[in-house]
Amino acid sequence: MRDVGEFGLIDRVARQALQSPTVLLGPGDDAALVAAPDGRVVASTDLLLQGRHFRTDWSTAYQVGRKAAAQNLADIAAMGAVPTALLIGLAAPADLPVTWAQELAAGLADECALVGVSVAGGDTTRADSIMIAVTALGDLRGHAPVTRSGAHPGDRVAIVGELGWSACGYQLLASGAAGPQKALARHRVPEPPYAQGPLAAEAGATAMIDVSDGLLADLGHIARESDVGIDVEPGAFAIPEQLRTTADRLGIDPLVWILTGGEDHALAACYPAAADIPPGWTVIGTVHKRSADQSAPRVTVAGKAWIGAQGWDHFA
Amino acid sequence: MRDVGEFGLIDRVARQALQSPTVLLGPGDDAALVAAPDGRVVASTDLLLQGRHFRTDWSTAYQVGRKAAAQNLADIAAMGAVPTALLIGLAAPADLPVTWAQELAAGLADECALVGVSVAGGDTTRADSIMIAVTALGDLRGHAPVTRSGAHPGDRVAIVGELGWSACGYQLLASGAAGPQKALARHRVPEPPYAQGPLAAEAGATAMIDVSDGLLADLGHIARESDVGIDVEPGAFAIPEQLRTTADRLGIDPLVWILTGGEDHALAACYPAAADIPPGWTVIGTVHKRSADQSAPRVTVAGKAWIGAQGWDHFA
Secondary structure (H helix, E strand, O other): OOOOOOHHHHHHHHHHHOOOOEEEEEOOOEEEEEEOOOOOEEEEEEEEOOOOOOOOOOOOOOHHHHHHHHHHHHHHHOOOHHHEEEEEEEEOOOOOHHHHHHHHHHHHHHHHHOOOOOOOOOEEEOOOOEEEEEEEEEEEOOOOOOOOOOOOOOEEEEOOOOOOOOHHHHHHHHHHOOOOHHHHHHHHOOOOEEEHHHHHHHHHEEOOOEEEEHHHHHHHHHHHHEEEEEEEHHOOOOOOOHHHHHHHOOOOOOHHHHHHHHOOEEEEEEEEOOOOOOOOEEEEEEEOOOOOOOOOOOOOEOEOOOOOOOOOOOOO | OOOOHHHHHHHHHHHHHOOOOOOOEEOOOEEEEEEEOOOOEEEEEEEEEEOOOOOOOOOOOOHHHHHHHHHHHHHHHOOOOOOEEEEEEEEOOOOOHHHHHHHHHHHHHHHHOOOOOOOOEEEEEOOOOEEEEEEEEEEOOOOOOOOOOOOOOOOOEEEEEOHHHHHHHHHHHOOOOOOOOHHHHHOOOOOOOOHHHHHHHHHOOEEEEEOOOOOHHHHHHHHHHOEEEEEEOHHHHOOOOOHHHHHHHHHHHHHHHHHHHHOEEEEEEEEOOOOOOOOOOEEEEEEEEEEOOOOOOOOOEOOEEEEEEOOOOOOO
């Protein structure tokens, strides 16, 4: 990167891409200009750090780019919005090959293309290791945002997208054990069901969340913000054969991956009893009144506290 | 930070602040919701790294927060827009005192309050050193964005805000030499003339830039994007007495600080000959046709190439 220089890198990485119609002014100025036809803009920022959120020996630069974009675009979908643009901050060592940054940009661009947007701007600087800051913007198209705080007792809890694969892939990579390619692929590049976010909003979802920390942990966020309890029915999950056999071989309950594995970027939402839940969603639980016993867990599995990891806390 | 945990930290840092009217949904959900009454949103992302963009032994957490917000809000002003919200990504070591993050948040909030906005959301994660990713959003209120590419031959070049103080402060901190408190203060916390950005847009500015890399380097961005030449009149700058005496004592030409010092976050703009330049701006140069000689410098000082630092390139 030292040879190209900061300004050269910004030019190379950002300007090579075609801009989507929502990007009215792309990279190269003090700021970008992005369409916000709704008169409001949905905005989310995430950080990805080398060694913590990705490993360059586990994932290619292209895969890191795909994942960095995906996890932020999923946040936009989880509000019920459609993405409009991405902004990228890249800190990288001076001896990082320029091709790595170019492949990262290609991954970002390709994931953005899945939802019809592009990278509208960014910043690059030197650092000892690679850090990527992603900001995603989105548009609600006149809908109310679907927050974490709107769930009501009597709602059904449903998910869309696949769960458990990323955690399985992580375990395979960490242990060196053999296992399904799909698990490795999904850990490297999740496949969030982007279009389902706005569909859930249209169908009247009362609360929604991107499943990034693990399903039980993320349902816990909804339960806390909505001041309700949520019970998950473990029999509702169709456990894929490949996940089950891999888990059996490793001596693990595959439900642990499904209920507590992070980074799958499925969507979980609550729907009123009368709502027509869109095709593709699976009902996996119910919302009930918060227990009078304040020490009772907010999220239960078949009516009982779940023993085990509750998802990740990055400072724990 | 380890004791509080990631979710606790987000809650503490982000939710304690009152939200501005432009923040329709603040921290605590998958994404924030920010007003964009113009139907377009201006967006800019910057990274600040410990040891590279700030030093914890030179600046307090509060000052780092002020500066992190200021440099991004200045980018919004440089487009002719008014800020609407900030999003923050914070990567920090587990042993960072929680008070440091709280003081950082206070600095961010206080700088935001100068322009009537607030921190609408963010992300925190663990890292070996402190990294802050700031995204600023803004609204054009119906004006066209003032880009870097609209300057025309015959335009006057004007600046608003003070130049040279941050570079002077940096030199004092780096050398341990004594000098004016104002220089130290401005290096730690710049004072961008936020309100002048929209005023310049209203007055018909053809091009504008936030002076962050150094005046000549930043005018070079305008000259390149507009395909023009710019000549700077060095006699046009009123050199403050404190800067001159400090420079004399260090054996430096104070014009070096003014023309090439970074991080002052003044604004530089080009105005048509017929425009009424708003009060507070100083005309310091002129826009002319690009020389037919492609090897000639795009930006000259009194008609000649400037010998010396041309601003910073973070990978050079």
